[in-house]
Amino acid sequence: MQTHCGMDFGTSNSTVAVAGGNGAPRLLALEDGKPTIPSALFFSFEADNTFFGRAAVSEYVTGADGRLMRSIKSVLGTSLFADSTRVKRQVWPFSAILGLFIAELKRRAELELGQPIEAVVCGRPVQFVDDDPKADAEAQRQLEGAVRAQGYRHVEFQFEPIAAALDYEQQVAKEELALVADIGGGTSDFTVIRLSPERARAVDRKADILATAGVHIGGTDFDRLLSLKKVMPLLGYGSETADGKRPLPSGPYYDFATWHRINRLYNPKLLTELRSTCKEARHPDLVSMLIALVEERQGHRLAGRVEEAKIALSEVEHTLFRFAARDVDLKAEITRTMLTEALDGATRSIARSIELTLKAAGVPGSAIDTLILTGGSTKVPSVAVMLREMFPSAKAVETDAFGSVGLGLAIDASRRFI
Structure with missing residues (x-):
């Protein structure tokens, strides 16, 4: 029996x-x-070994000596894709790191399934890169190259919000006009689509898709914005030089608050620059902690604690942020209101992208019957309220936040690869 595969590389x-x-x-385990x-x-x-997933995070958190890579998808279509990082004596291009993770996904899927997989539909955001069609096309080309290099003979792509709609459509009883809001770790994507039991049987759904749009904002951006507002100031962000003539350089703080840029700081040149900044700082004790x-x-590890605080504020009104390490003890009370303020600009950008999607579809918001929510960041309070x-x-439908896209991609694959 031929098996069709959908891969949601998030x-x-x-x-x-x-x-x-x-x-x-x-979904495969x-x-x-x-x-x-x-x-x-x-x-x-x-161990001179590579760990993946939870095991990778666990090794890092327990203090093992090594290099952690997270949010690696975020380099697609950016200048970072051409960069490399040193791992002991070996220099790894980011393209090879992407390929290594995708190869592990394929290996584990085939082990669980008990047979090789040669055909795959890969999910992709509506926009890898905002307002840059050339960079967006390059991002898909880069991802396709990384996927094909792992042995997939047939590779197709589908927009992630459309995949989420295909998954939800399996349970609809009558025609609905739906807006899919897929707000994940790196992007927010939206699709206006007509769904029905009859339409679900069609292979080509282009006529049912009224509009798609997206913006390169997601959960990792929320982490960065919260960190810059409440945590990085504890390390000197936003303060001035001792003479009061200029603010301290913000670049290192921005990188340290951004998951896929953190490793850029781990080199001798930037450490020398930080030590020079410390000598000029009005609050050298804060910069010395950085x-x-x-x-x-x-x-x-610090970014992980910020992420934990963000997630906690989906359930409670306030939380105590605490992080301790060598010569460092950071504490901050963070409220849901503070999180909302930190994310205000991002939330408004997401709302504008939704408005553009509706405009492109030629329908008012009042015409939407069903709001399909997928992606973990739909649970962030300010986003949910918006x-x-x-x-x-x-009607708001909360799908499997982390599984609906993959399931929809598999449905799409079963129709493409006949």
Whole structure:
């Protein structure tokens, strides 16, 4: 029996799903019996081995000596894709790191399935890169190259929000006009699509898709914005030089707050620049803590604590942020209101992208019957409130936040690869 595969390679988490025969599509267990695997690698210097997913994060958090890579999808279509990073004596291009993770996804999927997989539909955001069609096309080319290099003979692409709609459509009983809001780790994508039991049987759905749009904002951006507002100031961000003539350089703080840029700080030249900044700073004690964190390569662990605070504020009104390391003890009370303020610009950009999607579809918000929510960042309070305010009369459907795209990609694959 031919098996058709959908791969959702996400900024934060990844899944692989299969569909074949008359059975329903299903997600494959990729790590510890779970269908999701964090999109992370850890190059262990101690074990001289590479760990993936939760194991990668665990190795890093427990203090093993090595190099953690997260949010690697974010380099697609950017200048970072051509960069490389040193792992012990070996220099790894980012293209090779992407390929290494995708190869592991394929290996685990085939092990779980018990047979090789040669054909795959890959999910992609509506826009890898905002307002730059050339860079966007290059990003897809880069991803396709990384996927084909792992042995896939047939590679197709589908927009992630459309895949989420295909998954939800399996349960609709009558025609609906839906807006799919797919807000994940790296991007926010939107699709206006007509769904129905009859339409679900069609292979070509182009006529049912009224509009798609997206913006390169997602959960990792929320982490960065919260960090810059509440955590980086504890390390001197936003302060001035001792003579008050200029602010301290913001670049190192921006990099340290951004998942896929943290490793850029781990080189001798930038450490020398930080030490020079410390000598000029009005608050050298704060900058010295930043230097200590960079020297100890604590950036991803710090970003993880910021992410935990963001997630906690989806459930509670306030949380205590605490992070301790060598010569560093950071504390900050963070409220849901503070998170909302930090994300205000990003939330408004997401709302504008939704408005553009509706305009392109030629329908008002009041015409939307169903709001399909997928992606973990739809649970962020300010985003959830914004979506409900924009579509107060629509039925809100919360899909499997991390699995619906992969399932929809498998459905799409079963129709393409006949």
